[in-house]
Amino acid sequence: MGWFDSFIVVFASGIRLGTPLILGCLAGLWSERAGVVDIGLEGKMLVGAFASAAGATFTGSVSIGLLAGIAASIAVSLVHGYASIDQRANQIVSGTAINMVAAGLTALVGNAIWSQGGRTPQLPADAQFGSIELPFVHSLGAVPIAGPIYEHLISGHDLVTYLAFLLVPVTYWALYSTRFGLRLRAVGENPAAVDTAGISVRALRYSAVVICGVLVGLAGVYLVLSQAAYFQPNMSAGKGFIALAALVFAKWRPWPALATCLLFGFLDALAIRLQGVELPVVGPVPVQAIEALPYVLTVVLLAGFIGKAIPPKASGIPYVKER
């Protein structure tokens, strides 16, 4: 296999690994842009994954699985919303609680139902998302360079992946070109001003939290119905936190979020690819170094050494109406 083919394989794998990150990152973006900090992405992703596996296993239907995953993730989001918006809780504490409950509950219930240590049964092929072939794949595949890129990199992914990529411009448009988006961003910067204009801070923040639930639930659905075809405990394996890192790295903006998530997904694919490979001078590749790179890059960015990541001004601060 030539270097070009390897390149395509690693990139295609990077897209697959980056998809849940994109969805999780957009979810966090909606929530945090409205002023609700969400470190519970990991937990919601896990709940979404579990519910979609359970739904698809019981009904054999991929759409029921999809809906179950999203619904469960919204429910968890609403708990976080209730704590953050109505109870004016510390949002970090609430997110931490959600991560713990999600990790424990999905494993517990999965084990209680299927008695396989928390793993759910393997889903049949018709209860998963299949890959979609874009038009003219076979005729264009013969074209040099562009052909293989089209055939293996752009075509052949599943519905959720294309949806994730589509949701980036949708998010961009909704946040920057609609009235709702303007208000939502305002509520994350200066909720008092929004309140003064006679718009409900609470309603805006709740809608952001629900949108966040839908998106991160989709990320969980993707892990099960597009990738693994079963649920197993802690299968999100830190993807919610990488998405959070990507959000910081992208400075809370949609297009950079896409780029960052693809970069982090690509690094992940590279780490898997280079496992056990001996390089000429370096020797065996320290795979852990590549795996840790997203976290290190985020810390370096946060420390202000490459640009400055400034979160929305009112994020994490409960809004208290003055009396």
Next chain:
Amino acid sequence: MSSPLKPLPAWADVALIPLINVTAAFIISGFVVLAIGENPLEAVQILITGALGDLDGIGFTLYYATSFIFTGLAVAICFHAGLFNIGVEGQAYIAGLGATLAALNLGFLPGYSLAFAAILAAALFGAAFAAIPGYLQAYRDSHIVITTIMFNYIASAIMGYLLVDVLRVPGQMNAETAPFRDSGRVPQVHEIMSALGFHWPVTPFNLSFLLALAAALVVWLLIWRTRLGYEIRTVGANSTAAIYGGISPARITVVTTLLSGALAGGMAVNVILGEEHRLILEYTAGFGFVGIAVALMGRAHPVGIILAAILFGVLYQGGAELAFEKPKISRDMIVVIQGLVVLFAGALEHMFRRPVATLLARRTAQPPI
């Protein structure tokens, strides 16, 4: 959410509200057990018997509690400075590296001074690893919550690399170091008891427990009886006011994270020097996160933390017994309880305040004449 909250009497604030919050967490946990088709009361009985029914159970319970006292104190001391340290897990992991390097390489030290050196190294490594996010928060304005989360993963990557590729004994399958010599270990209670001629079952319960109690006392003295503690609390309450009072919040942030990391190192003393006697992969097993639940439940007070740590020790030891007898109630149940405690004692801590305030006000109100 209309009228402002009336102040509650002190006893209600210190004891009643926390008790209601924790009870709510346990009631919901009971419903979870019910939902998976088991009897919660029977589960509680098995859990308590397993944790406190005999010396064996008590030994394990106190062994777990020792780790939780350390991680709880580490989280709590940061709470006092208004900082949320989610990185205790990673700090304890790196502290294990410090303890191991000292115990394996300082063998020339006479007698038990090797163990003391290893304890010191654990504290130093933990403190150094915590101080980086602390420094970045204090002087580079990067949020400590995000950086400590990142540092947990960085710790995991560093340790994974070191254990698999560097520290592993050649030819050994498991990613673990060579065992420590006896003088680099913290003595276990059953060893001391049998030396004194008493019978005590073999459990990992070791003298680190005394160190944990001492640490709790020191933290109490530090926070409420020293100038530094006053400064920490002032920065936590209002860092702008602290500046007017001549206190540097940046300096306090770094000092507090140093102390927090050193306390996290206590977990390495208990588990690595007290029980495993070698460094193993992912030895922290989520206990750093339990510290968050313990600190919130104990309301960041050392006495509360010791009680909460023992409760979680009961849950972890009893939970293991419970999972053995009732396979449906796996050890994940304990993680659920832990999360619910964080939710109710932390995030929703004021949820029951208003009803309780209304109830108390109604009871104490004078009837109209």
